Amino acid sequence: MRPAGPVLVRGGGELVSAAARLLFLSGFQVVVLEREAPLAVRRRVCFAEAVFRGAAEVEETAGRLVPVSGIRAALEKGGFVPVVVDPDGSCAAELGPEALVDGRMAKSPLDTRIDQAALVVGLGPGFVAGRHVHAVVETQRGPCLGRVIWSGAAEADTSVPSAVAGHTESRVLRAPRAGIFRGRRRIGDIVQVDETVGDVDGIVVNAAIAGLLRGLLADGVVAGAGMKVGDIDPRGRDVDPSRVSDKGRVIAAGVLEALRVARVRAVASVPP
16 A cells, blocks of 8 residues: 555634644644635634744644645654645645545535545535535534534534523624724633724724633734624633633544544455
8 A cells, every 4th residue: 555645634723723633643644724814713722823923833732834835844854733825725636635624614515525535524514425525524512523424414504603601692703894803802811791802994893791712813814794703701711722622622533533434444445
């Protein structure tokens, strides 16, 4: 058998970063593909942050921004997860990935195709296993969270954030209009009701509840009207915004399961 190629991870947001971290720690070569201005909110647990800062860390697992031309050298050096600006996934054809994981959470099919790797995995709604991807990992909280679906789709998007201490939509900060976002507070700050957390082209974004600012869109990123630009956790100081969430860990385990199962199946199909 020829050596396996890397795992390409499309998106560097919270949930898929948890998966990328676990795959890296499990011995896979992982490359994160992001856009020029990532939309990640929970940036302390997102490899997407490397696009802005040149480096990021997700629970002691390092990510570094590298050019597309430097991917192979970065993988050979090892010790960190390469993060590249490649929103179209153009590097896939050259790298010959063992697997591709689409964790952009678009909730509708984009441009990922089932023929882009030996195993293509999609996170959450919008993908159909057997059509767009080989496997789908369930992202909806509940008894099936993290389940690997080899035929069919994940549960439909409810558009309602999961409840935290009884709060659902009220804990999410959204852009009041389309425009450039600027933060006025920092991730980890405690905010109060009606406190200004940021603005979009000068129109303020205020907190609807009190709690810890767990996530905030990066300064200078263009937000669409109604887009999520922040996240408040009503549990306050009991939450560490630099730790992967329970949801992220379960989804990461699902992605790892899909890759491990695919490897076992591939070995079983090789003639002796």
